[in-house]
Amino acid sequence: MNGEDPSPVVSRPTVSSVALLAGVSRQTVSNALNNPQRLQPDTLKKVLATIEETGYVRSAAARQMRTARSGVLAYRLDPVRDGIGGAVLDTFLHALSAEAERRDYRVMLYTADSDDAELRQFSRLAQAQAVDAFILIETHRDDVRYEWLVEHGIPFSVFGRPWSSDSSGHAHGSSPQPAHAWVDVDGASGTAQATSHLLELGHREIAFLGWPKGSETGDERRRGWAETLAQAGVGEDRRDSLDSGQRDGILEGADAARRLLAAGATAFVCASDSLGIGAFSAIQAEGGKAAVVGFDDTPTAAALGLSSIRQPIEKAVSCALGSVFAQLDGASGASSEPSLLLPQLIVRASSRPATGSPA
Amino acid sequence: MNGEDPSPVVSRPTVSSVALLAGVSRQTVSNALNNPQRLQPDTLKKVLATIEETGYVRSAAARQMRTARSGVLAYRLDPVRDGIGGAVLDTFLHALSAEAERRDYRVMLYTADSDDAELRQFSRLAQAQAVDAFILIETHRDDVRYEWLVEHGIPFSVFGRPWSSDSSGHAHGSSPQPAHAWVDVDGASGTAQATSHLLELGHREIAFLGWPKGSETGDERRRGWAETLAQAGVGEDRRDSLDSGQRDGILEGADAARRLLAAGATAFVCASDSLGIGAFSAIQAEGGKAAVVGFDDTPTAAALGLSSIRQPIEKAVSCALGSVFAQLDGASGASSEPSLLLPQLIVRASSRPATGSPA
Numbered sequence: 001m002n003g004e005d006p007s008p009v010v011s012r013p014t015v016s017s018v019a020l021l022a023g024v025s026r027q028t029v030s031n032a033l034n035n036p037q038r039l040q041p042d043t044l045k046k047v048l049a050t051i052e053e054t055g056y057v058r059s060a061a062a063r064q065m066r067t068a069r070s071g072v073l074a075y076r077l078d079p080v081r082d083g084i085g086g087a088v089l090d091t092f093l094h095a096l097s098a099e100a101e102r103r104d105y106r107v108m109l110y111t112a113d114s115d116d117a118e119l120r121q122f123s124r125l126a127q128a129q130a131v132d133a134f135i136l137i138e139t140h141r142d143d144v145r146y147e148w149l150v151e152h153g154i155p156f157s158v159f160g161r162p163w164s165s166d167s168s169g170h171a172h173g174s175s176p177q178p179a180h181a182w183v184d185v186d187g188a189s190g191t192a193q194a195t196s197h198l199l200e201l202g203h204r205e206i207a208f209l210g211w212p213k214g215s216e217t218g219d220e221r222r223r224g225w226a227e228t229l230a231q232a233g234v235g236e237d238r239r240d241s242l243d244s245g246q247r248d249g250i251l252e253g254a255d256a257a258r259r260l261l262a263a264g265a266t267a268f269v270c271a272s273d274s275l276g277i278g279a280f281s282a283i284q285a286e287g288g289k290a291a292v293v294g295f296d297d298t299p300t301a302a303a304l305g306l307s308s309i310r311q312p313i314e315k316a317v318s319c320a321l322g323s324v325f326a327q328l329d330g331a332s333g334a335s336s337e338p339s340l341l342l343p344q345l346i347v348r349a350s351s352r353p354a355t356g357s358p359a
Numbered sequence: 360m361n362g363e364d365p366s367p368v369v370s371r372p373t374v375s376s377v378a379l380l381a382g383v384s385r386q387t388v389s390n391a392l393n394n395p396q397r398l399q400p401d402t403l404k405k406v407l408a409t410i411e412e413t414g415y416v417r418s419a420a421a422r423q424m425r426t427a428r429s430g431v432l433a434y435r436l437d438p439v440r441d442g443i444g445g446a447v448l449d450t451f452l453h454a455l456s457a458e459a460e461r462r463d464y465r466v467m468l469y470t471a472d473s474d475d476a477e478l479r480q481f482s483r484l485a486q487a488q489a490v491d492a493f494i495l496i497e498t499h500r501d502d503v504r505y506e507w508l509v510e511h512g513i514p515f516s517v518f519g520r521p522w523s524s525d526s527s528g529h530a531h532g533s534s535p536q537p538a539h540a541w542v543d544v545d546g547a548s549g550t551a552q553a554t555s556h557l558l559e560l561g562h563r564e565i566a567f568l569g570w571p572k573g574s575e576t577g578d579e580r581r582r583g584w585a586e587t588l589a590q591a592g593v594g595e596d597r598r599d600s601l602d603s604g605q606r607d608g609i610l611e612g613a614d615a616a617r618r619l620l621a622a623g624a625t626a627f628v629c630a631s632d633s634l635g636i637g638a639f640s641a642i643q644a645e646g647g648k649a650a651v652v653g654f655d656d657t658p659t660a661a662a663l664g665l666s667s668i669r670q671p672i673e674k675a676v677s678c679a680l681g682s683v684f685a686q687l688d689g690a691s692g693a694s695s696e697p698s699l700l701l702p703q704l705i706v707r708a709s710s711r712p713a714t715g716s717p718a
Contacts, residue, residue, distance in 0.1 A: 071489075072467070077452065077453055077456050078453070079450075079453050080446050080449045080450050080453065080658060081658065086446075086449065087439050087445075090439045090445065090449065091438075091439050093436065093468075094436055094437070094438050094439065094470065097436050097468045097469070097470050098470045101469065101470060106467050106468065106469070106489065107467070107468045108431070108465050108466070108467045108468075109452075109456045109465065109466045109467075109468065110456070110460065110465070111453065111456050111457045111460060130430075130465065249662050250659065250662050250663060251662055251663065281640060284644060285643060285644050299439060299440065300609065300659075303608050303609050303610055303633075304609060304610065
């Protein structure tokens with residue numbers, strides 16, 4: 001580490017110094033950048049060569065004036081809710097920032113505690129032309145955000161699916177599902193992988209620790225478990241007795257696991273690492289040998305030796321950015337291509353074989 | 360939730376529409392915003408009245424051209440390291456974004472995995488005039504960032520102290536500590552509060568679960584514990600045998616706690632909630648009654664019933680922003696005022712009284 005200045009800005013070339021060197025007026029330099037068609041070709045060539053020579057860097061404002069682009073993507077930052085589950089969106093945001101930088105873009109944050117507050121932020125950011133596109137998170141039923149952005153012609157991409165209202169019994173609008181760009185991870189595939197893994201370890205009484213029915217993400221994760229158990233011949237009654245929905249959290253996971261262990265469960269597929277860590281702690285506190293698979297592969301799960309389902313966050317970021325840049329470049333055909341990515345099972349110490357089972 | 364548009368941008372007033380309504384040229388409107396001194400007073404008045412009337416909002420680029428400000432603060436986003444300990448900076452960033460918005464500012468992210476990489480980002484962002492100020496985090500010895508920003512005249516504020524190299528035995532530069540703006544939380548006060556609290560609960564064998572010696576933040580937290588125990592008459596030899604430094608983490612905390620419990624410890628002051636959660640889990644797994652106080656009051660600590668030390672993050676953000684805006688407004692006198700804030704003990708179930716003690 002040293003104090004050397006990698007690139008001093010103190011003596012940075014300005015429009016004035018470029019004009020002086022090229023022997024033209026400041027207005028001519030400005031025209032070269034902003035209205036090149038107004039200049040004679042040889043004048044334009046001379047000014048651009050001087051700009052190149054001096055290493056003149058347009059300010060962000062000048063870039064925006066010329067390209068009508070800010071070079072900025074907007075992302076909603078939510079308050080910290082859970083130190084464990086929040087890791088997925090934290091990872092997403094860091095990957096988004098790093099990947100945007102590689103494309104000469106930056107991520108700007110905004111906050112909003114409701115859809116209405118978020119629409120007001122859209123409006124404010126759009127009016128100020130402060131951002132070129134939005135990366136949306138936390139999709140939900142009757143999400144009004146896509147429609148607003150489509151109507152206002154603002155590019156966006158969504159990390160999360162456009163959930164339909166049909167299954168919830170809510171009123172369903174007359175408009176069909178909007179055809180917008182989204183990328184999401186197939187949660188049912190994740191819990192199906194976890195369930196198959198536990199079946200292979202010799203377990204049959206595989207419980208599901210999820211959230212109360214009615215949450216889109218939660219119901220999907222439940223489905224992967226239920227369908228895999230059904231295929232293995234576990235009947236609906238038995239599945240129902242092994243299915244537990246509660247608030248997300250470590251203590252909630254521990255309580256539910258204790259109850260289901262008493263009812264005969266020998267393994268747990270969980271909708272989150274928080275629930276999984278709770279279950280794993282409860283099992284260890286009782287000196288038990290039940291197996292647990294969490295969801296999201298958080299750093300805490302890795303530290304504790306909890307098997308978990310990893311979402312391909314880098315790939316999700318790459319899809320979201322690819323879609324946004326395609327829209328910015330006017331390739332609207334490519335923009336509404338949805339991507340459903342497959343998660344991956346990470347096996348750790350909590351993947352214990354069933355008692356009496358080989359392996 | 361509804362789909363109403365709080366403020367449409369489709370028909371937003373433009374420089375052209377303002378010019379048309381005011382009966383002036385587009386250049387005159389532009390002058391009214393950017394070079395008001397070039398216009399006759401009555402022309403200026405007429406144009407500004409029309410701008411007011413139409414609700415014309417300057418674009419971010421126009422704002423910057425006129426005010427020479429971007430309205431943007433830069434903040435380094437680090438990769439997710441630990442789902443638990445990361446909660447403090449996540450909370451700081453959300454509070455920073457929300458408070459910046461209240462002052463008509465936005466937070467823009469950048470990434471950097473070394474001081475050198477961060478200086479390159481400073482240079483790039485400064486050259487593009489994309490940001491007005493930096494909010495720095497994660498201070499360390501021989502931090503070269505302050506000097507660079509001071510030299511380049513870029514306002515900044517720091518969440519963290521300028522740590523001196525003196526105590527580490529490293530070479531110390533000839534320059535005195537830079538007089539820049541910083542805000543930090545007094546970690547020694549936090550662990551002193553935790554230790555006093557455990558003494559009041561009847562404990563004497565109060566161990567410290569910290570990090571290996573040599574980390575600035577860790578040594579300070581160790582000091583608050585050691586000084587408070589010394590004042591209570593616990594000798595240096597006994598303190599040394601109750602002092603444990605290890606990598607931060609739940610498993611590391613659990614291992615260290617088991618070892619210290621065997622050595623007679625009945626209570627634990629911890630440098631982090633990760634260590635504290637590990638200690639608390641190990642105690643519960645053994646059916647023990649030892650007390651634990653963590654550090655940072657993370658959501659996970661709250662969920663598990665772990666007493667912890669809460670940093671006043673909102674206040675830290677308010678100090679950091681106050682300093683940056685004072686610098687932007689040219690009040691340089693106010694800018695180098697450091698703020699050392701006091702943390703607060705949050706008591707929960709893990710604050711168990713010593714065995715045989717009243718209470």
